[in-house]
Amino acid sequence: MKFFFFPKRALWVLLSGMLLVASCKKNDNPHKTSGDGSYSMEDSLKFYTWYYTLSDSANLAQYYWNDQVPTLNPFSAQFPNADSLLYGQNGIASYPEVSGKKVDRYSFLDRTGAVSDQIEGGQLGNMGMEITWVDEGSGKTSLWVIYSYSSSPAGQAGIGRGWEIIGVNNSTDVSYDGPGYGDGSSKNANNVINAVYNSPSSTFTFRKPSGSDTTISLATAQYSFNPILLDTVYTVNATKVGYLVFSSFVDVFTYDQDGNVAQGTATKTAIDNAFGKFQAAGIKNLIVDLRYNGGGAVSTAEYLDDLIVPSSANGKEMYEYNFNKEWNDFYAANNVTLKVNYSKQGNLELDNVFFIVGPDTYSASELTMNNLKPYMTVKLVGSTTGGKPVGFIPASIYIVNDTTKQETYAADLYAINFETKNALQQGGYFFGIDPDQSEGDYVDVSWGDTSDPNLADIFGYIKNGSFSRNQARLSEMKGVNIFRNAPSPILSRRFNGMVDYRLNLKRKSISKLK
Numbered sequence: 001m002k003f004f005f006f007p008k009r010a011l012w013v014l015l016s017g018m019l020l021v022a023s024c025k026k027n028d029n030p031h032k033t034s035g036d037g038s039y040s041m042e043d044s045l046k047f048y049t050w051y052y053t054l055s056d057s058a059n060l061a062q063y064y065w066n067d068q069v070p071t072l073n074p075f076s077a078q079f080p081n082a083d084s085l086l087y088g089q090n091g092i093a094s095y096p097e098v099s100g101k102k103v104d105r106y107s108f109l110d111r112t113g114a115v116s117d118q119i120e121g122g123q124l125g126n127m128g129m130e131i132t133w134v135d136e137g138s139g140k141t142s143l144w145v146i147y148s149y150s151s152s153p154a155g156q157a158g159i160g161r162g163w164e165i166i167g168v169n170n171s172t173d174v175s176y177d178g179p180g181y182g183d184g185s186s187k188n189a190n191n192v193i194n195a196v197y198n199s200p201s202s203t204f205t206f207r208k209p210s211g212s213d214t215t216i217s218l219a220t221a222q223y224s225f226n227p228i229l230l231d232t233v234y235t236v237n238a239t240k241v242g243y244l245v246f247s248s249f250v251d252v253f254t255y256d257q258d259g260n261v262a263q264g265t266a267t268k269t270a271i272d273n274a275f276g277k278f279q280a281a282g283i284k285n286l287i288v289d290l291r292y293n294g295g296g297a298v299s300t301a302e303y304l305d306d307l308i309v310p311s312s313a314n315g316k317e318m319y320e321y322n323f324n325k326e327w328n329d330f331y332a333a334n335n336v337t338l339k340v341n342y343s344k345q346g347n348l349e350l351d352n353v354f355f356i357v358g359p360d361t362y363s364a365s366e367l368t369m370n371n372l373k374p375y376m377t378v379k380l381v382g383s384t385t386g387g388k389p390v391g392f393i394p395a396s397i398y399i400v401n402d403t404t405k406q407e408t409y410a411a412d413l414y415a416i417n418f419e420t421k422n423a424l425q426q427g428g429y430f431f432g433i434d435p436d437q438s439e440g441d442y443v444d445v446s447w448g449d450t451s452d453p454n455l456a457d458i459f460g461y462i463k464n465g466s467f468s469r470n471q472a473r474l475s476e477m478k479g480v481n482i483f484r485n486a487p488s489p490i491l492s493r494r495f496n497g498m499v500d501y502r503l504n505l506k507r508k509s510i511s512k513l514k
Contacts, residue, residue: 169195243448384431
Protein backbone atom coordinates (compact mmCIF):
# COMPACT_ATOMS: atom_id res chain seq x y z
CA MET A 1 0.00 0.00 0.00
CA LYS A 2 1.27 3.46 -0.87
CA PHE A 3 1.51 6.38 1.51
CA PHE A 4 -0.46 9.45 0.55
CA PHE A 5 0.79 12.82 1.83
CA PHE A 6 -0.50 16.10 0.64
CA PRO A 7 0.37 19.79 0.97
CA LYS A 8 -1.57 22.57 2.65
CA ARG A 9 -4.70 23.62 0.81
CA ALA A 10 -4.82 20.41 -1.24
CA LEU A 11 -5.38 17.54 1.16
CA TRP A 12 -7.31 14.65 -0.40
CA VAL A 13 -7.72 11.54 1.68
CA LEU A 14 -8.37 8.01 0.47
CA LEU A 15 -9.76 5.42 2.85
CA SER A 16 -10.68 1.94 1.61
CA GLY A 17 -11.36 3.36 -1.82
CA MET A 18 -13.83 6.02 -0.64
CA LEU A 19 -13.59 9.76 -0.81
CA LEU A 20 -14.18 11.72 2.37
CA VAL A 21 -17.76 11.22 3.33
CA ALA A 22 -19.85 14.33 3.35
CA SER A 23 -22.89 12.40 2.22
CA CYS A 24 -21.81 8.76 1.93
CA LYS A 25 -24.48 6.73 3.72
CA LYS A 26 -23.42 4.59 6.65
CA ASN A 27 -26.10 2.69 8.55
CA ASP A 28 -23.87 2.33 11.63
CA ASN A 29 -23.16 6.06 11.97
CA PRO A 30 -24.81 7.30 15.20
CA HIS A 31 -24.94 10.90 13.95
CA LYS A 32 -27.09 11.46 10.88
CA THR A 33 -28.31 14.44 8.97
CA SER A 34 -32.04 14.88 8.84
CA GLY A 35 -33.75 12.27 6.76
CA ASP A 36 -31.07 10.80 4.52
CA GLY A 37 -28.83 8.94 6.98
CA SER A 38 -25.63 10.57 5.74
CA TYR A 39 -22.64 11.78 7.66
CA SER A 40 -22.82 15.39 8.71
CA MET A 41 -19.95 17.72 7.90
CA GLU A 42 -19.05 17.85 11.58
CA ASP A 43 -19.00 14.05 11.86
CA SER A 44 -16.70 13.85 8.86
CA LEU A 45 -14.40 16.44 10.41
CA LYS A 46 -14.41 14.52 13.72
CA PHE A 47 -13.55 11.32 11.93
CA TYR A 48 -10.62 12.79 10.04
CA THR A 49 -9.34 14.66 13.08
CA TRP A 50 -9.15 11.27 14.76
CA TYR A 51 -7.86 9.53 11.62
CA TYR A 52 -4.88 11.81 11.06
CA THR A 53 -3.86 12.08 14.68
CA LEU A 54 -4.31 8.50 15.92
CA SER A 55 -5.12 6.02 13.17
CA ASP A 56 -2.39 3.48 12.41
CA SER A 57 -3.20 3.51 8.72
CA ALA A 58 -1.69 4.13 5.31
CA ASN A 59 -1.08 7.71 6.46
CA LEU A 60 0.40 6.67 9.81
CA ALA A 61 -0.60 8.12 13.19
CA GLN A 62 0.64 11.71 13.02
CA TYR A 63 0.11 12.88 16.61
CA TYR A 64 3.42 13.16 18.47
CA TRP A 65 2.05 11.58 21.64
CA ASN A 66 -0.15 8.98 19.94
CA ASP A 67 1.18 6.26 22.28
CA GLN A 68 -0.22 8.10 25.31
CA VAL A 69 -3.77 8.42 24.00
CA PRO A 70 -6.20 5.56 24.69
CA THR A 71 -8.57 4.17 22.09
CA LEU A 72 -11.18 6.83 21.37
CA ASN A 73 -14.48 6.69 19.49
CA PRO A 74 -14.68 9.90 17.47
CA PHE A 75 -18.45 9.55 17.27
CA SER A 76 -18.94 9.27 21.03
CA ALA A 77 -21.61 11.55 22.45
CA GLN A 78 -18.98 13.08 24.74
CA PHE A 79 -17.50 14.75 21.65
CA PRO A 80 -20.22 16.99 20.19
CA ASN A 81 -17.79 18.46 17.65
CA ALA A 82 -14.27 18.02 16.32
CA ASP A 83 -12.87 20.69 18.62
CA SER A 84 -14.00 18.79 21.72
CA LEU A 85 -12.53 15.58 20.30
CA LEU A 86 -9.17 17.26 19.78
CA TYR A 87 -8.73 19.35 22.92
CA GLY A 88 -11.85 19.05 25.07
CA GLN A 89 -12.30 17.04 28.26
CA ASN A 90 -11.02 13.49 27.63
CA GLY A 91 -10.11 14.58 24.11
CA ILE A 92 -6.91 13.69 22.32
CA ALA A 93 -4.82 16.56 23.68
CA SER A 94 -5.91 15.96 27.28
CA TYR A 95 -3.78 12.83 27.73
CA PRO A 96 -0.10 13.60 26.98
CA GLU A 97 2.07 14.20 30.04
CA VAL A 98 5.70 15.15 30.63
CA SER A 99 7.08 14.84 34.16
CA GLY A 100 3.56 14.08 35.37
CA LYS A 101 2.09 17.29 33.97
CA LYS A 102 -0.30 17.81 31.06
CA VAL A 103 1.60 19.39 28.20
CA ASP A 104 -0.55 19.71 25.07
CA ARG A 105 -1.97 23.20 25.48
CA TYR A 106 -1.49 23.81 21.80
CA SER A 107 -3.40 21.52 19.40
CA PHE A 108 -6.39 23.14 17.71
CA LEU A 109 -8.56 23.36 14.61
CA ASP A 110 -8.55 26.53 12.52
CA ARG A 111 -11.89 26.64 10.71
CA THR A 112 -11.24 29.89 8.83
CA GLY A 113 -7.69 29.45 7.52
CA ALA A 114 -6.62 32.57 9.43
CA VAL A 115 -3.39 31.04 10.73
CA SER A 116 -2.24 30.08 7.25
CA ASP A 117 -3.10 33.58 6.02
CA GLN A 118 -0.99 35.06 8.81
CA ILE A 119 2.06 32.77 8.81
CA GLU A 120 2.23 31.81 5.13
CA GLY A 121 0.85 34.95 3.59
CA GLY A 122 1.59 37.76 6.05
CA GLN A 123 -2.09 38.71 6.00
CA LEU A 124 -4.37 39.70 8.87
CA GLY A 125 -8.01 40.65 9.11
CA ASN A 126 -8.61 42.78 12.21
CA MET A 127 -8.24 46.31 13.57
CA GLY A 128 -4.51 45.81 13.98
CA MET A 129 -3.90 46.46 17.65
CA GLU A 130 -3.10 44.13 20.53
CA ILE A 131 -4.22 45.09 24.03
CA THR A 132 -3.71 44.08 27.64
CA TRP A 133 -5.00 44.96 31.08
CA VAL A 134 -2.54 46.16 33.70
CA ASP A 135 -2.87 45.63 37.44
CA GLU A 136 -2.47 49.04 39.05
CA GLY A 137 -2.77 47.66 42.59
CA SER A 138 -5.59 47.90 45.14
CA GLY A 139 -7.92 46.09 42.74
CA LYS A 140 -7.60 48.75 40.02
CA THR A 141 -6.82 47.90 36.42
CA SER A 142 -6.16 49.87 33.27
CA LEU A 143 -6.33 48.94 29.58
CA TRP A 144 -3.44 49.53 27.17
CA VAL A 145 -2.38 49.09 23.56
CA ILE A 146 0.84 47.05 23.56
CA TYR A 147 1.49 47.31 19.83
CA SER A 148 -0.08 47.92 16.45
CA TYR A 149 0.87 47.24 12.84
CA SER A 150 1.62 50.35 10.80
CA SER A 151 -0.40 49.09 7.81
CA SER A 152 -3.48 48.24 9.91
CA PRO A 153 -6.46 50.48 10.64
CA ALA A 154 -5.08 51.19 14.12
CA GLY A 155 -1.61 51.91 12.80
CA GLN A 156 -2.92 54.16 10.04
CA ALA A 157 -4.76 56.13 12.74
CA GLY A 158 -1.47 56.63 14.60
CA ILE A 159 -2.38 54.35 17.51
CA GLY A 160 0.57 52.57 19.05
CA ARG A 161 2.30 51.15 22.08
CA GLY A 162 1.77 53.18 25.23
CA TRP A 163 -1.72 54.44 24.33
CA GLU A 164 -4.18 53.84 27.17
CA ILE A 165 -7.78 52.91 26.30
CA ILE A 166 -10.16 54.79 28.61
CA GLY A 167 -13.43 54.19 26.77
CA VAL A 168 -14.97 51.61 24.44
CA ASN A 169 -18.20 52.23 22.49
CA ASN A 170 -19.32 55.06 24.79
CA SER A 171 -18.58 53.08 27.97
CA THR A 172 -15.83 54.32 30.27
CA ASP A 173 -15.92 51.18 32.42
CA VAL A 174 -13.10 49.20 30.86
CA SER A 175 -11.70 47.71 34.07
CA TYR A 176 -11.00 44.00 34.15
CA ASP A 177 -13.77 42.07 35.93
CA GLY A 178 -12.82 38.50 35.10
CA PRO A 179 -11.45 35.74 37.37
CA GLY A 180 -8.88 37.06 39.81
CA TYR A 181 -10.67 40.36 40.18
CA GLY A 182 -13.67 39.34 42.25
CA ASP A 183 -14.87 36.58 39.92
CA GLY A 184 -17.37 38.95 38.36
CA SER A 185 -19.56 38.38 35.35
CA SER A 186 -16.74 39.59 33.09
CA LYS A 187 -19.19 41.99 31.45
CA ASN A 188 -16.55 44.67 31.02
CA ALA A 189 -13.93 42.26 29.74
CA ASN A 190 -16.34 40.71 27.26
CA ASN A 191 -17.37 44.13 25.97
CA VAL A 192 -13.74 45.10 25.41
CA ILE A 193 -12.75 41.78 23.82
CA ASN A 194 -15.72 41.82 21.47
CA ALA A 195 -15.09 45.45 20.51
CA VAL A 196 -11.42 44.87 19.68
CA TYR A 197 -11.45 41.36 18.21
CA ASN A 198 -14.98 40.33 17.27
CA SER A 199 -16.71 43.44 15.89
CA PRO A 200 -16.65 44.90 12.37
CA SER A 201 -16.25 48.39 13.85
CA SER A 202 -15.88 50.01 17.26
CA THR A 203 -15.18 53.39 18.78
CA PHE A 204 -12.40 53.91 21.33
CA THR A 205 -11.32 56.78 23.52
CA PHE A 206 -7.56 56.83 24.03
CA ARG A 207 -5.22 58.70 26.34
CA LYS A 208 -2.08 59.40 24.39
CA PRO A 209 1.42 59.25 25.91
CA SER A 210 1.33 63.07 25.85
CA GLY A 211 -1.66 62.99 28.22
CA SER A 212 -4.26 64.27 25.76
CA ASP A 213 -7.43 62.29 24.97
CA THR A 214 -8.82 61.41 21.54
CA THR A 215 -11.75 59.36 20.24
CA ILE A 216 -11.19 57.19 17.15
CA SER A 217 -13.48 54.79 15.30
CA LEU A 218 -11.84 51.69 13.81
CA ALA A 219 -13.15 49.09 11.38
CA THR A 220 -11.84 45.60 10.73
CA ALA A 221 -9.89 45.28 7.48
CA GLN A 222 -7.68 42.86 5.59
CA TYR A 223 -4.07 44.02 5.28
CA SER A 224 -0.52 42.84 4.76
CA PHE A 225 1.70 43.36 7.76
CA ASN A 226 5.40 43.65 8.49
CA PRO A 227 6.32 41.63 11.60
CA ILE A 228 9.27 43.96 12.29
CA LEU A 229 7.81 46.65 14.55
CA LEU A 230 11.10 48.51 14.96
CA ASP A 231 14.73 48.21 13.97
CA THR A 232 17.34 50.69 15.16
CA VAL A 233 20.96 51.01 16.23
CA TYR A 234 22.32 52.35 19.55
CA THR A 235 25.83 53.27 20.65
CA VAL A 236 26.77 51.77 24.02
CA ASN A 237 30.34 52.06 25.33
CA ALA A 238 31.45 53.22 21.90
CA THR A 239 30.12 50.00 20.31
CA LYS A 240 27.10 49.64 18.06
CA VAL A 241 24.08 47.66 19.28
CA GLY A 242 21.27 46.55 16.98
CA TYR A 243 17.68 46.33 18.23
CA LEU A 244 14.92 44.41 16.44
CA VAL A 245 11.30 44.12 17.61
CA PHE A 246 9.86 41.03 15.93
CA SER A 247 6.20 40.13 16.40
CA SER A 248 5.58 37.01 14.29
CA PHE A 249 7.55 34.36 12.40
CA VAL A 250 5.87 34.92 9.06
CA ASP A 251 7.43 32.53 6.52
CA VAL A 252 10.40 33.96 4.64
CA PHE A 253 9.91 31.60 1.70
CA THR A 254 7.34 30.10 -0.59
CA TYR A 255 7.81 26.50 -1.75
CA ASP A 256 7.34 24.37 -4.81
CA GLN A 257 5.28 21.16 -4.83
CA ASP A 258 8.22 19.14 -3.48
CA GLY A 259 8.89 21.45 -0.52
CA ASN A 260 11.89 23.20 -2.06
CA VAL A 261 12.32 26.96 -1.76
CA ALA A 262 10.65 28.79 -4.64
CA GLN A 263 11.20 32.44 -3.71
CA GLY A 264 11.50 34.86 -0.83
CA THR A 265 8.59 36.73 0.70
CA ALA A 266 8.08 40.32 1.83
CA THR A 267 9.08 39.24 5.34
CA LYS A 268 12.44 38.01 4.05
CA THR A 269 12.97 41.37 2.38
CA ALA A 270 12.13 43.19 5.63
CA ILE A 271 14.56 41.01 7.62
CA ASP A 272 17.28 41.47 5.00
CA ASN A 273 16.83 45.24 5.11
CA ALA A 274 17.08 45.32 8.91
CA PHE A 275 20.17 43.15 9.02
CA GLY A 276 21.69 45.13 6.16
CA LYS A 277 21.36 48.18 8.40
CA PHE A 278 22.98 46.30 11.29
CA GLN A 279 25.87 45.12 9.12
CA ALA A 280 26.45 48.60 7.71
CA ALA A 281 26.59 49.99 11.26
CA GLY A 282 29.06 47.29 12.32
CA ILE A 283 27.06 46.16 15.35
CA LYS A 284 28.78 43.85 17.83
CA ASN A 285 25.73 43.15 20.00
CA LEU A 286 22.17 42.39 18.92
CA ILE A 287 18.92 42.67 20.89
CA VAL A 288 15.89 40.78 19.53
CA ASP A 289 12.63 41.70 21.27
CA LEU A 290 10.30 38.69 21.21
CA ARG A 291 8.14 39.50 24.23
CA TYR A 292 4.86 39.12 22.28
CA ASN A 293 6.05 36.72 19.57
CA GLY A 294 3.99 33.54 19.63
CA GLY A 295 6.01 31.90 16.86
CA GLY A 296 5.24 30.77 13.33
CA ALA A 297 7.31 29.21 10.57
CA VAL A 298 10.43 27.23 11.52
CA SER A 299 12.03 28.32 8.24
CA THR A 300 12.02 31.91 9.54
CA ALA A 301 13.65 30.80 12.79
CA GLU A 302 16.33 29.07 10.73
CA TYR A 303 16.89 32.17 8.60
CA LEU A 304 17.26 34.44 11.63
CA ASP A 305 19.68 32.00 13.23
CA ASP A 306 21.74 31.85 10.02
CA LEU A 307 22.04 35.65 10.15
CA ILE A 308 22.92 35.79 13.86
CA VAL A 309 25.24 32.79 14.37
CA PRO A 310 29.03 33.23 13.99
CA SER A 311 30.62 31.99 10.77
CA SER A 312 32.43 29.26 12.75
CA ALA A 313 29.06 27.44 13.04
CA ASN A 314 28.54 27.26 9.28
CA GLY A 315 27.71 23.68 8.26
CA LYS A 316 27.25 22.53 11.85
CA GLU A 317 24.00 21.23 13.31
CA MET A 318 21.38 23.81 14.15
CA TYR A 319 18.66 21.52 15.52
CA GLU A 320 16.91 18.24 14.87
CA TYR A 321 13.36 16.95 14.69
CA ASN A 322 11.91 14.05 16.59
CA PHE A 323 8.58 12.46 15.59
CA ASN A 324 6.61 9.56 17.01
CA LYS A 325 7.99 6.08 16.42
CA GLU A 326 6.05 5.47 13.21
CA TRP A 327 7.25 8.65 11.57
CA ASN A 328 10.83 8.30 12.78
CA ASP A 329 10.85 4.83 11.24
CA PHE A 330 9.33 6.17 8.00
CA TYR A 331 12.01 8.83 7.61
CA ALA A 332 14.79 6.39 8.48
CA ALA A 333 13.50 3.92 5.87
CA ASN A 334 13.57 6.68 3.26
CA ASN A 335 17.04 7.94 4.25
CA VAL A 336 15.68 11.34 5.24
CA THR A 337 17.83 13.23 7.75
CA LEU A 338 15.95 14.96 10.55
CA LYS A 339 18.82 17.34 11.28
CA VAL A 340 19.02 20.93 10.06
CA ASN A 341 22.47 22.50 9.64
CA TYR A 342 23.57 26.11 9.68
CA SER A 343 24.11 27.97 6.44
CA LYS A 344 25.62 31.26 7.59
CA GLN A 345 24.06 34.37 6.02
CA GLY A 346 25.59 37.84 6.03
CA ASN A 347 28.76 38.88 7.82
CA LEU A 348 27.74 39.68 11.39
CA GLU A 349 30.19 38.42 14.03
CA LEU A 350 28.52 39.27 17.33
CA ASP A 351 29.92 39.34 20.86
CA ASN A 352 26.48 38.66 22.35
CA VAL A 353 22.86 38.25 21.34
CA PHE A 354 20.17 39.28 23.82
CA PHE A 355 16.50 38.32 23.69
CA ILE A 356 13.72 40.17 25.51
CA VAL A 357 11.11 37.56 26.39
CA GLY A 358 7.97 36.90 28.41
CA PRO A 359 5.10 34.46 28.93
CA ASP A 360 3.84 35.16 25.40
CA THR A 361 7.17 34.18 23.82
CA TYR A 362 6.55 30.75 22.31
CA SER A 363 7.70 28.03 19.95
CA ALA A 364 9.63 29.42 16.94
CA SER A 365 10.86 32.22 19.21
CA GLU A 366 12.14 29.68 21.72
CA LEU A 367 13.57 27.56 18.91
CA THR A 368 15.56 30.54 17.62
CA MET A 369 17.15 31.15 21.02
CA ASN A 370 17.76 27.50 21.83
CA ASN A 371 19.47 26.84 18.47
CA LEU A 372 22.08 29.54 19.11
CA LYS A 373 23.12 28.51 22.61
CA PRO A 374 25.73 25.92 21.58
CA TYR A 375 27.64 28.46 19.47
CA MET A 376 27.55 31.90 21.10
CA THR A 377 26.67 33.92 24.20
CA VAL A 378 22.88 34.09 24.46
CA LYS A 379 21.23 36.08 27.26
CA LEU A 380 17.51 36.34 28.01
CA VAL A 381 15.93 39.31 29.79
CA GLY A 382 12.32 39.49 30.94
CA SER A 383 10.26 36.65 32.40
CA THR A 384 9.86 32.93 31.78
CA THR A 385 8.77 32.08 28.25
CA GLY A 386 5.54 30.28 27.34
CA GLY A 387 7.12 26.85 26.83
CA LYS A 388 6.56 25.08 23.50
CA PRO A 389 9.39 22.87 22.15
CA VAL A 390 6.95 21.11 19.82
CA GLY A 391 5.36 22.00 16.52
CA PHE A 392 2.82 21.35 13.79
CA ILE A 393 2.79 20.05 10.27
CA PRO A 394 -0.63 21.54 9.45
CA ALA A 395 -3.08 19.74 7.19
CA SER A 396 -6.10 21.20 5.38
CA ILE A 397 -9.15 18.94 5.45
CA TYR A 398 -11.69 19.12 2.65
CA ILE A 399 -14.91 17.11 2.81
CA VAL A 400 -15.80 15.69 -0.60
CA ASN A 401 -19.32 14.64 -1.54
CA ASP A 402 -18.87 11.23 -3.18
CA THR A 403 -21.95 11.75 -5.33
CA THR A 404 -21.48 15.30 -6.61
CA LYS A 405 -17.69 15.28 -6.12
CA GLN A 406 -18.01 18.80 -4.70
CA GLU A 407 -15.42 19.57 -2.04
CA THR A 408 -16.00 21.83 0.95
CA TYR A 409 -13.22 23.24 3.11
CA ALA A 410 -13.70 22.09 6.71
CA ALA A 411 -10.66 23.18 8.74
CA ASP A 412 -6.90 23.26 9.07
CA LEU A 413 -5.76 20.68 11.60
CA TYR A 414 -2.96 21.70 13.94
CA ALA A 415 -2.12 18.72 16.14
CA ILE A 416 1.37 18.39 17.62
CA ASN A 417 3.62 16.41 15.25
CA PHE A 418 7.23 16.91 16.33
CA GLU A 419 9.66 18.07 19.01
CA THR A 420 12.95 19.90 18.47
CA LYS A 421 16.32 19.91 20.26
CA ASN A 422 19.48 21.87 19.57
CA ALA A 423 22.94 20.51 18.69
CA LEU A 424 23.61 19.75 22.38
CA GLN A 425 20.30 17.88 22.65
CA GLN A 426 18.89 20.68 24.79
CA GLY A 427 15.15 21.12 24.64
CA GLY A 428 12.12 19.89 26.55
CA TYR A 429 11.22 23.37 27.83
CA PHE A 430 7.52 22.55 28.14
CA PHE A 431 7.28 24.81 31.18
CA GLY A 432 9.22 27.70 29.70
CA ILE A 433 12.78 28.99 29.52
CA ASP A 434 13.85 31.12 32.47
CA PRO A 435 15.55 34.48 31.81
CA ASP A 436 19.09 35.29 32.84
CA GLN A 437 17.78 38.62 34.15
CA SER A 438 14.23 38.96 35.44
CA GLU A 439 12.40 42.06 34.33
CA GLY A 440 8.84 43.22 33.78
CA ASP A 441 7.07 44.34 30.63
CA TYR A 442 6.36 48.07 30.84
CA VAL A 443 3.52 48.90 28.51
CA ASP A 444 3.67 52.69 28.78
CA VAL A 445 7.20 52.79 27.37
CA SER A 446 7.45 53.04 23.59
CA TRP A 447 9.46 50.60 21.50
CA GLY A 448 13.12 51.51 21.57
CA ASP A 449 12.83 53.96 24.49
CA THR A 450 16.09 53.56 26.41
CA SER A 451 14.21 54.08 29.68
CA ASP A 452 12.68 50.61 29.19
CA PRO A 453 14.25 48.60 32.04
CA ASN A 454 14.68 45.65 29.67
CA LEU A 455 16.95 47.71 27.43
CA ALA A 456 18.65 49.31 30.44
CA ASP A 457 19.47 45.83 31.78
CA ILE A 458 21.09 44.87 28.50
CA PHE A 459 23.01 48.12 28.12
CA GLY A 460 24.33 47.56 31.65
CA TYR A 461 25.53 44.09 30.69
CA ILE A 462 27.28 45.44 27.59
CA LYS A 463 29.02 48.08 29.74
CA ASN A 464 29.90 45.91 32.73
CA GLY A 465 29.83 42.29 31.58
CA SER A 466 27.05 41.44 34.02
CA PHE A 467 23.51 42.41 34.91
CA SER A 468 23.21 45.04 37.63
CA ARG A 469 20.93 44.92 40.63
CA ASN A 470 17.43 46.33 40.36
CA GLN A 471 17.86 49.30 42.69
CA ALA A 472 21.09 50.49 41.09
CA ARG A 473 19.54 50.14 37.66
CA LEU A 474 16.34 51.99 38.50
CA SER A 475 18.27 54.85 40.09
CA GLU A 476 19.76 55.55 36.66
CA MET A 477 16.33 55.96 35.03
CA LYS A 478 15.36 59.43 33.91
CA GLY A 479 12.16 60.84 32.49
CA VAL A 480 9.79 58.03 33.47
CA ASN A 481 7.94 58.12 36.78
CA ILE A 482 5.72 55.05 36.58
CA PHE A 483 6.26 51.81 34.72
CA ARG A 484 3.07 49.87 34.19
CA ASN A 485 3.83 46.19 34.32
CA ALA A 486 1.67 43.95 32.12
CA PRO A 487 0.14 40.86 33.75
CA SER A 488 0.77 37.35 32.46
CA PRO A 489 -0.38 36.35 29.95
CA ILE A 490 -1.50 39.19 27.71
CA LEU A 491 -4.91 39.17 26.12
CA SER A 492 -4.40 38.01 22.57
CA ARG A 493 -6.04 36.48 19.56
CA ARG A 494 -2.68 35.73 17.94
CA PHE A 495 -1.36 32.36 16.89
CA ASN A 496 1.01 30.65 19.33
CA GLY A 497 2.84 27.80 17.66
CA MET A 498 5.63 26.46 15.48
CA VAL A 499 4.77 25.23 12.01
CA ASP A 500 6.63 23.54 9.19
CA TYR A 501 4.82 23.93 5.88
CA ARG A 502 7.60 22.16 4.00
CA LEU A 503 7.26 18.70 5.48
CA ASN A 504 3.86 17.80 4.03
CA LEU A 505 5.25 18.74 0.65
CA LYS A 506 8.40 16.72 1.21
CA ARG A 507 6.34 13.72 2.38
CA LYS A 508 4.35 13.92 -0.84
CA SER A 509 7.60 14.00 -2.78
CA ILE A 510 8.79 10.87 -0.98
CA SER A 511 5.51 9.08 -1.73
CA LYS A 512 6.08 9.59 -5.46
CA LEU A 513 9.06 7.27 -5.20
CA LYS A 514 7.00 4.39 -3.83
